[in-house]
Amino acid sequence: MKRYLRLYLHFLQFSFSRAMEFRLDFFFRIMMDIIYYVVNILLFKILFLHTDLIGGWTEEQMMVFVGSYLLVDSINMTIFATNMWWFPTYINRGDLDYYLIRPVSPLFFLSLREFSANSFMNLILAFAFFVYALVAYSGTFTIVELINFLLLLLNGTFIYYCIQMLMVLPVFWTHSSRGFIDLFYSLGIAMERPDKIFKGWLRILFTVFLPFALIASYPAKYFIEGLNLNDLLHLTLVSVGLWIVMLFVWKKALRSYSSASS
Amino acid sequence: MNWWRHVVANELRKILAFRSDFWVTFLGQTIIQVLIARALWQSIFDANGxxxxxxxxxxMMTLYYIIVPVGNKILTGENVGFLAREIYDGSFNRYLIYPISFFQYKTLTYLTHSFFFALQLVLIYLLFNLFQPDGVTLTLLLNLLSGVAIFLVASYVFCMIAMSIELLSLWADNIWSLMVMARFFVYFFGGSYMPLNFFPDWAVSALQYTPFPYLVSLPIRTTMGLASSTEIQVGLVSLLVWSILFHLTARSLWSKGEYRYNGVGI
Structure with missing residues (x-):
């Protein structure tokens, strides 16, 4: 564990110094994420000009939810997204060989090697908006509830990572340049909507098989509406199940990897 | 002009190189985005009673969001970095030795992608309407063809915007974030996230002076048969003006920037 932590610190150092090589790009990327945040906030602000409730939530409750998914997204962009972007390249060029022969888990290496320094700046901004939404929220909450909320959001980030991996792993078989990562980002809109809007089989899809609705909506629901044991059990089962499925597919994928010629 | 045909055929082969990925992504993106948008609007309509x-x-809202994902693809043609990546890694060299115009070649490859996605729009739109009570009528076909034509004009304008931004990579090493920003602006202020009717009046008035509504909202409204002939005429004139403006910008950036290209990549 200590070895992995030390390794991760080296990843951080390397990523920051690399990010500073292209300063203009560093600045542009921060701007890009800010625009993404503003667009998301404006979207709901405009919708609330025409309605009082969306998915059963008022505007201030919705802002807590928006703050939640922006926070999860910024953590993902900082820690995992760049790695996922490069993943297909490593497989198709055979660069995975170098990760397989190192005395470190290749999954750890492939998932965490690139830390996005510019997104880290935006993580701070997303967190600031999250805090603002909590301050503006007129409901009452305790410190324990807040800590649980944050823990559920961390779990949401983990779910987000697992789904992302499952979308990129087919590259081992298809050898395409991006896997299904574009599809993943399209599906990601489901994370940005309150889960109560999904009914019937769509609800089953987004809460069980592609559990985007569990990433930010369930944590926000816990925070706004209080503890629901069924939801908590559901969240735990799906998170564990997803992790097991992801590891299973990862091992299968590694077995079918045929190095540079693949 | 014979080279045009070969470039188009080559691009189509590239688009269809990974068929399973292509169709899964295409169907997944379109169907899921429509379902998510419908669920959101259903809840808003229900809440308002x-x-x-x-x-x-x-x-109508469902139909709008059926057009949006494919319409966005028509508009944005090739992926982000279609030019900047090649300038960055030095493979841009080949355009300097090709016996054809760099501008024409890049515009053509971009528009080939747009044209292919336009065919997808026709397919999806007809399939959807086949199962509607009115079915596929002559008016619907005419609206669809007009909408697709405006989408292709809009895609040319966005191609020029994209080129203007991508050519900045002759000065800055990495500009894909600028392209993503441009897309955010076009999608949001163009009406991909929601119809512009929902924006406050002052915002809609201000947006008329930008290219955004003509790039997304106008072709969608035309396809749906919601745009009046005056709206279409004004929109087409605006698209023409913006296309000239961005074409000149891209040309001038290229003429200044080509001397900065060192040919070795980074």
Missing amino acids: TKVMEGFTLP
Whole structure:
């Protein structure tokens, strides 16, 4: 564990110094994420000009939810997204060989090697908006509830990572340049909507098989509406199940990897 | 002009190189985005207890969001970095030795992608309407063809915007974030996230002076048969003006920037 932590610190150092090589790009990327945040906030602000409730939530409750998914997204962009972007390249060029022969888990290496320094700046901004939404929220909450909320959001980030991996792993078989990562980002809109809007089989899809609705909506629901044991059990089962499925597919994928010629 | 045919054929082969990925992504993106948008609007219509909002019924809203994902693809043609990546890694060299115009070649490859996605729009739109009570009528076909034509004009304008931004990579090493920003602006202020009817009036008035509504909202409204002939005429003139403006910008950036290209990549 200590070895992995030390390794991760080296990843951080390397990523920051690399990010500073292209300063203009560093600045542009921060701007890009800010625009993404503003667009998301404006979207709901405009919708609330025409309605009082969306998915059963008022505007201030919705802002807590928006703050939640922006926070999860910024953590993902900082820690995992760049790695996922490069993943297909490593497989198709055979660069995975170098990760397989190192005395470190290749999954750890492939998932965490690139830390996005510019997104880290935006993580701070997303967190600031999250805090603002909590301050503006007129409901009452305790410190324990807040800590649980944050823990559920961390779990949401983990779910987000697992789904992302499952979308990129087919590259081992298809050898395409991006896997299904574009599809993943399209599906990601489901994370940005309150889960109560999904009914019937769509609800089953987004809460069980592609559990985007569990990433930010369930944590926000816990925070706004209080503890629901069924939801908590559901969240735990799906998170564990997803992790097991992801590891299973990862091992299968590694077995079918045929190095540079693949 | 014979080279045009070969470039188009080559691009189509590239688009269809990974068929399973292509169709899964295409169908997944379109169907899922429509379902998510419909679920959102269903909840808003239900919460308001109304059947019409800003001139849109729920079925119209569904139709709107069926056009949006494919329309966005028509508009944005090739992926982000279609030029910047090649300038960055030095493979841009080949355009300097090709016996054809760099500008024409890049515009053509971009528009080939747009044209292919336009065919997808026709397919999806006809399939959807086949199962509607009115079915596929002559008026619907005419609206669809007009909408697709405007989408292709809009895609040329966006191609020029994209080129203007991508050519900045002759000065800055990495500009894909600028392209993503441009897309955010076009999608949001163009009406991909929601019809512009829902924006405050002052915002809609201000947006008329930008290219955004003509790039997304106008072709969608035309396809749906919601745009008046005056709106289409004004929109086409605006697209023409913006295309000239961005074409000149891209040309001038290229003429200044080509001397900065060192040919070795980074």
